[in-house]
Amino acid sequence: MHQECIQPNDFTFPCLFKAATSLHSPILGQQFHGLAIKLFFIDDVFVACSAFDMYSKTGFLCEASKMFDEMSYRNIATWNACISNAVLNANPREAIRKFVQLLRDSEAAPNSITFCAFLNACSDGALLVQGQQLHGYLIKGGHEADISVLNGLIDFYGKCQQNDIGEKACEVFLQARRAGVEPSDFMVSSVLSACAGLATLEAGRVVHGLAVKACIEENIFVGSALVDMYGKCGSIED
Structure with missing residues (x-):
């Protein structure tokens, strides 16, 4: 050329x-x-x-x-690329810094891609406080109903190891269901992982029922999460 x-x-x-x-x-x-x-x-x-x-x-x-x-x-696509690449390059704190810089210095408005990248950074870096702060920001801004943001929140809370935090994944999931959000394979597998970590068999069975109802029980990720959940809850026969 x-x-x-x-x-x-x-x-x-x-x-x-x-x-x-x-x-x-x-x-x-x-x-x-x-x-x-x-x-x-x-x-x-x-x-x-x-x-x-x-x-x-x-x-x-x-x-x-x-x-x-x-x-x-810099438009929001530029900021999203910057934050997402920081996460991919195993530098979650740099991703957090860029998000803060976006809010402070830019007229570009963060979107669901930005929020999900931030939550991934918090999950990867075990940055619990920052993730919870973003959740508050999302509620205040009316962003919590976005399906991709919900998936990100459930995944973030599900990966946290502390019991009171892991329970938040189930809470967010149930709030989404009450709001009429259909469960996705990613959402269900994330909640099941949280149930496995908490060893909460009853909650896991409820999520299993929802997975069957949504016809996603045979999804490979959901199936794997179900086996893991029942195993860690001491109910192999299920």
């Missing part, structure tokens, strides 16, 4: 950066980055976000950080 004197544009560069990511070739990505600078496309938010995402996912974290800091404008 370039040899035929056809100039790339703001739609071309995100595809090029995605290709470099798929090939796990940050060197190739750097060449595309240099070309984007030369052709004055790097200030486009989608081009810049794609370059940042490429550096993050190919392990060039210093370049990714520099790229993010130098962006002239």
Whole structure:
């Protein structure tokens, strides 16, 4: 394309950066980055976000950080990429810092993708207080009814090891059911994991019944969670 004197544009560069990511070739990505600078496309938010995402996912974290800091404008997709990549790179506290920076410095409004990435960071980093604080923020902002956010909350509480916290996963799940939310395989398997950790057979059986009613009992993740729950609750015969 370039040899035929056809100039790339703001739609071309995100595809090029995605290709470099798929090939796990940050060197190739750097060449595309240099070309984007030369052709004055790097200030486009989608081009810049794609370059940042490429550096993050190919392990060039210093370049990714520099790229993010130098962006002239950041939309919510940019912030989501930053927070999510921090989680993927096993740096949950950096994900939390970026979320706080988003709320403090940006006009972009966080969405369900942002909240789920934050909850993943809290789960991975055992950051219980921060996760609970976000739950309060979600309730206050009316975001708790979003199905993906509900899944994230249940998963977060289900992964907590303390009994009073693990019970919160069941509580959030029951609140969702009362609100008419249909249980998903991810939601049910997360609650069953919480029941297994708490060794609460009665609650586990209730969730099992809901899984049967929702026709997701045979889902591989739900089935595995059921076996684990009954085993840890000392009811193998079930």
